[in-house]
Amino acid sequence: MSGAASRDTDTIWVHSHVSAKLGEPYVVLSWGANAAQMTPAEALTHAAGIVEAAHAAIYDAYLAKAMGGIDAQVGAILLLLRNAREGGDRFNSFKAGHAAPPPVEE
Numbered sequence: 771m772s773g774a775a776s777r778d779t780d781t782i783w784v785h786s787h788v789s790a791k792l793g794e795p796y797v798v799l800s801w802g803a804n805a806a807q808m809t810p811a812e813a814l815t816h817a818a819g820i821v822e823a824a825h826a827a828i829y830d831a832y833l834a835k836a837m838g839g840i841d842a843q844v845g846a847i848l849l850l851l852r853n854a855r856e857g858g859d860r861f862n863s864f865k866a867g868h869a870a871p872p873p874v875e876e
Contacts, residue, residue, distance in 0.1 A: 779803075784813075826855055 779802035787796050797813035799806045808816070830848050834840045840848070 822855075826852070 782799065782801045785798045785800075787798060788794070789796060795810050797808050797810060799808070799813070799816075830851065833851075834844050834848065837844050837847075
């Protein structure tokens, strides 16, 4: 990553890599001075969670608009929907094991 890119705290960078030592694939996610290394399966799980959260945000906004905006009642409904989607898990239904991305072929 270039010096300018590494100082960019507003951009999330995602790069594919192959271990020179083991020949295994891995993914690096970086933002500002932070970075995370994960397996392709872990990266796919996180990516699926991001897509799921984006869709949920769109649906929630549509529902709130259709119900006349966000008030206490609509907020409570959105919270119920969010809790149902997340199943109490911190990330999303993919992380909770309800559905999984396809395994990475070796």
